[in-house]
Amino acid sequence: MSINILTVEGLSFRYNSVEILSDISITVNAGDYIGLVGPNGSGKTTLVKVILGLMKPKKGKVSLFGFHSGDFKDWFRIGYLPQKISFFNPYFPATVKEIISSGLFSKKRFPRRIGKSDETIIYEAMRLMDVLNIRDRLIGELSGGQQQRVYVARAIVNEPELLILDEPTTALDPETRDIFFNTLQGLNQKKNVTIVLITHDIGSIGKYASKILYLDKKIIFYGSFEDFCLSKDMESYFGEYSQHIICHRHDY
Amino acid sequence: MEMIDFLTYGFIQRAFIAGSFIAFVCSILGVLLVLRRFSLIGDGLAHVTFGSVAIALFLKQEPIYVSIPIVMVCSLWILKLIEKARLYGDAAIGIVSSVGIAGGILLASVAGGFNVDLFSYLFGNILSISKAEVFTSVALSIVVLIFISFFYHEHFSTTFDEEFAKVSGINTQRINSLLVLLTGITVVLTMKVVGIMLTSALLILPAVTALQIARSFKHTMVISSLVAVSSVILGISFSFFANLPTGATIVMINFVFFIGAFLFRNVF
Numbered sequence: 001m002s003i004n005i006l007t008v009e010g011l012s013f014r015y016n017s018v019e020i021l022s023d024i025s026i027t028v029n030a031g032d033y034i035g036l037v038g039p040n041g042s043g044k045t046t047l048v049k050v051i052l053g054l055m056k057p058k059k060g061k062v063s064l065f066g067f068h069s070g071d072f073k074d075w076f077r078i079g080y081l082p083q084k085i086s087f088f089n090p091y092f093p094a095t096v097k098e099i100i101s102s103g104l105f106s107k108k109r110f111p112r113r114i115g116k117s118d119e120t121i122i123y124e125a126m127r128l129m130d131v132l133n134i135r136d137r138l139i140g141e142l143s144g145g146q147q148q149r150v151y152v153a154r155a156i157v158n159e160p161e162l163l164i165l166d167e168p169t170t171a172l173d174p175e176t177r178d179i180f181f182n183t184l185q186g187l188n189q190k191k192n193v194t195i196v197l198i199t200h201d202i203g204s205i206g207k208y209a210s211k212i213l214y215l216d217k218k219i220i221f222y223g224s225f226e227d228f229c230l231s232k233d234m235e236s237y238f239g240e241y242s243q244h245i246i247c248h249r250h251d252y
Numbered sequence: 253m254e255m256i257d258f259l260t261y262g263f264i265q266r267a268f269i270a271g272s273f274i275a276f277v278c279s280i281l282g283v284l285l286v287l288r289r290f291s292l293i294g295d296g297l298a299h300v301t302f303g304s305v306a307i308a309l310f311l312k313q314e315p316i317y318v319s320i321p322i323v324m325v326c327s328l329w330i331l332k333l334i335e336k337a338r339l340y341g342d343a344a345i346g347i348v349s350s351v352g353i354a355g356g357i358l359l360a361s362v363a364g365g366f367n368v369d370l371f372s373y374l375f376g377n378i379l380s381i382s383k384a385e386v387f388t389s390v391a392l393s394i395v396v397l398i399f400i401s402f403f404y405h406e407h408f409s410t411t412f413d414e415e416f417a418k419v420s421g422i423n424t425q426r427i428n429s430l431l432v433l434l435t436g437i438t439v440v441l442t443m444k445v446v447g448i449m450l451t452s453a454l455l456i457l458p459a460v461t462a463l464q465i466a467r468s469f470k471h472t473m474v475i476s477s478l479v480a481v482s483s484v485i486l487g488i489s490f491s492f493f494a495n496l497p498t499g500a501t502i503v504m505i506n507f508v509f510f511i512g513a514f515l516f517r518n519v520f
Contacts, residue, residue: 053419082413105422108405
């Protein structure tokens, strides 16, 4: 029996009078790898922010690991990579290691001290995202791709059960992007980490995701990758060629 | 006069002790405020302090005890204005600051008789600090430092990436309130060291000096506090021997440190 990680029921969200999300209902189970796709302004980031409690919905409810999101306390079970750091200050004097260490705070009780036992975990996250050689450099001195790898390392340092990533590969070069997707696949398949990945990289998502959630203010499609590839309706949204790209690598 | 004689004076010892503690607290809070682009809150709350000192003098009470609660309430008011009135930080600070100083001027004008006392607080005089004021300053500085130390990681996370901090389970609203409340207490204490007019300098200058050369967040805190405490010690000593106003000398030495750090970063 699959374990329910995330449930969204009848969720709607408005910003001023503009409807951003309408009647969204989804269930995410442990081990799912969900590709969240849709055009710009389709509400992908808003949906993730509502799920994480960063925005309050107009109606509907969100449950995380069986708890109503308002009562959820075990934030260490969730890793999050935002689309961009809000109000990012390029002169912020934080090293790569300090930023990645901050990913551990959600697991710590007050006064949230980083101990010697945490060093191994931080080292492993840095190794995985290939940032060991830049661990003492300031974040503002790094390229966009390097910064992105640091934020991914911060999101996974806690070994979360649910990993939510908002366009994580935009600043990565093709080689790093492949390594990144392989790392995610490893986390998903070997450690059963549930992944929700917002992306426009439809070629890669077709290669790795087990489910596709196609959003355009409302749910256009939510189901298994196989059903997605067999669905004729998708042609009208994606276009025949796009659907072919997504499905091709799975030989559908 | 020799240095050793100078150090035996009680008022110099009191100035060194209180000044160092207050400068240390300012330097730590300053790093957090500067990085959040909230530097001018010190200036705004200093103006509120002016109004609160007027109230204290009117009520014939000790200014520090009247000012601390008033300034703490106003610091929360700034946060509420940002949240509820959809204002940017600088506009909210501008409102509270101007209301504070206008209130002080009106009260001084209506009550009359204490203008000289009130305006003496504008420039401060740490050499006239009493034993009771030293005790209060040191005790409150320790309280502020304990709070910052306990919530160090929450402050780091909230300052760097507030959204991520929220998803880490950190109550960022509470951390923001704590930061402005501690800033309020510190601003009132700083009034005695450099005066209301120059309060924000003690919050901003050590922090921006450290930001020129620091290689980590922790490093920034350490450099900022070293610069702040050194400036106070050097400022008190130099102003005494050169017969200069102490507060202004402390600020100018802070500025010299900033220029030095700026040149160091750009030359080396």
